[in-house]
Amino acid sequence: MGITGISAQDLYPKNGTVDVHDYIFNLSLNDENNNIKGEAIINVMFKSGVDRFVLDLIGKSGDYGMEVTAVFEDGKSANYDFKDNKITITPLSNGKGAKTFKVIYSGIPRKGLVIDTTKFGRRSFFGDNWPNLARHWLPSVDHPYDKAGIEFRVTAPEDYDVVATGKKIEESNLGNGFKLTVYKEPAPVAMKVATIGVTKFASKLLDIVHGIPVSAWVYPENRLEGFSDYKVASKVLAYFIGNIGPYSFAKLANMQAKTQWGGLENAGTIAYFEDSVTGKNTVEALIAHEIAHQWFGNSVTEKNWNHVWLSEGFATYFSILYLENVYGDEKRKDELALDRKQAIDYYKQNPSPIVDLTIKDPMRVLSINSYQKGGWVLNMLRYKLGDDVFWRGIRDYYKKYRNANVLTTDFRKCMEKASGGNLESFFQQWLFTKGHPEIKWDWSYGKGKVKINLEQVQKHHLFNFPLEIGIVKDDEIQIVKVEVAKQSEIFEISLKSSPDSIVLDPDYWLLFEER
Numbered sequence: 001m002g003i004t005g006i007s008a009q010d011l012y013p014k015n016g017t018v019d020v021h022d023y024i025f026n027l028s029l030n031d032e033n034n035n036i037k038g039e040a041i042i043n044v045m046f047k048s049g050v051d052r053f054v055l056d057l058i059g060k061s062g063d064y065g066m067e068v069t070a071v072f073e074d075g076k077s078a079n080y081d082f083k084d085n086k087i088t089i090t091p092l093s094n095g096k097g098a099k100t101f102k103v104i105y106s107g108i109p110r111k112g113l114v115i116d117t118t119k120f121g122r123r124s125f126f127g128d129n130w131p132n133l134a135r136h137w138l139p140s141v142d143h144p145y146d147k148a149g150i151e152f153r154v155t156a157p158e159d160y161d162v163v164a165t166g167k168k169i170e171e172s173n174l175g176n177g178f179k180l181t182v183y184k185e186p187a188p189v190a191m192k193v194a195t196i197g198v199t200k201f202a203s204k205l206l207d208i209v210h211g212i213p214v215s216a217w218v219y220p221e222n223r224l225e226g227f228s229d230y231k232v233a234s235k236v237l238a239y240f241i242g243n244i245g246p247y248s249f250a251k252l253a254n255m256q257a258k259t260q261w262g263g264l265e266n267a268g269t270i271a272y273f274e275d276s277v278t279g280k281n282t283v284e285a286l287i288a289h290e291i292a293h294q295w296f297g298n299s300v301t302e303k304n305w306n307h308v309w310l311s312e313g314f315a316t317y318f319s320i321l322y323l324e325n326v327y328g329d330e331k332r333k334d335e336l337a338l339d340r341k342q343a344i345d346y347y348k349q350n351p352s353p354i355v356d357l358t359i360k361d362p363m364r365v366l367s368i369n370s371y372q373k374g375g376w377v378l379n380m381l382r383y384k385l386g387d388d389v390f391w392r393g394i395r396d397y398y399k400k401y402r403n404a405n406v407l408t409t410d411f412r413k414c415m416e417k418a419s420g421g422n423l424e425s426f427f428q429q430w431l432f433t434k435g436h437p438e439i440k441w442d443w444s445y446g447k448g449k450v451k452i453n454l455e456q457v458q459k460h461h462l463f464n465f466p467l468e469i470g471i472v473k474d475d476e477i478q479i480v481k482v483e484v485a486k487q488s489e490i491f492e493i494s495l496k497s498s499p500d501s502i503v504l505d506p507d508y509w510l511l512f513e514e515r
């Protein structure tokens, strides 16, 4: 996904003349069948002469998909055409300014809105949009480049409890066996992380952190275990607010859900897989990952799918930073050791860079590269810059792009500003170049010197990096830092007697492979 302008490989046709300001989704759910009825109100800003405005919506094919019965433009019948899973509107008037479209539709969603039974056999409806499944049930610009405020007005049988993206602003019994529940999120949200959860829930306000309500929504059968497992969310939230900046959404609900993912970072209403609830605090790292996404991915959002490491690599590393803060540096090293092994193994099968411009399908951008290797890049950047500069750069980056969209270059520029240095070659070699240093080495001792012979054996690119060498003697370790920039180098370190052993990178600051 991504890119710097012209070479963008993410093929979604972005429309620079229209900006969606907010959506209001009226949805009617029932118990008789899986048909949903929708009325979507879409408030947009036309920036200049607009030839057409396109909304994604999967059309009916067989039993599934949506049928559109009417489209309105500022209250009048719109000039539209619905085919190839797109509603293409030719505006009645295309001048600059605010406009309101309304789409009336219905059908059975094949994906995106998962209508199923929970593991306890209760009927449930869960939004599960990532990356581009919103279009199965919500007419929308289904790409993260155009974020918008969202209001869900859900009419469902009165026995259900409804949670959704945003703050609850209404819950009304309609008197006919149905209940209307309304949630509104004023902060811009990407469709990939807009959601609803409708089933029988047990819910509890766990905490209020810096004014943000933190709640748990779990299956009634899992009530106490769920409240206990999700409680840690408030500690995670406080850590990220304290270290990165203000939280962007109306609330932080933690929801047990049917999701195709382990967790899905829906804005302010995170979905965790059903078996995440055990009562034994086994998913703290997952919770930290999904909460980190509220800053990176949800508030600061990749403009282009090829740059999804700005979401996943960050969530991976910020989860590690949280764990390091709670459990100590050994925990960081343990996590990075696992991630490094995965990144190396993955590279053997998939020799591609993190920002891989050959990928056109958003489902394919999720990989060890965007998660584990992306996280490792941040770890190396932190080492290169030092903790103070790293955190200052992160805070500046969040402040500058909060509620906005970014490419990798935007992040680089913020970190360069914080550090006062040029980071182009660092970003180029770790994000836009495949692989990592593959190092063959040995050492010897003589004449008061340790000699370390180091060779980079990978052929495609010569990496440039700082390397810590650990010299072990009598259970003490002395660390010497060297800069590696050549294919083959000998480093000499003066030492009174022969060391017991030598280790490369004892503190896990370099993504490399020993050959």
Ligand SMILES: [Zn+2]
Pocket: 265, 289, 293, 311, 312, 315
């Ligand atoms: Zn993630």
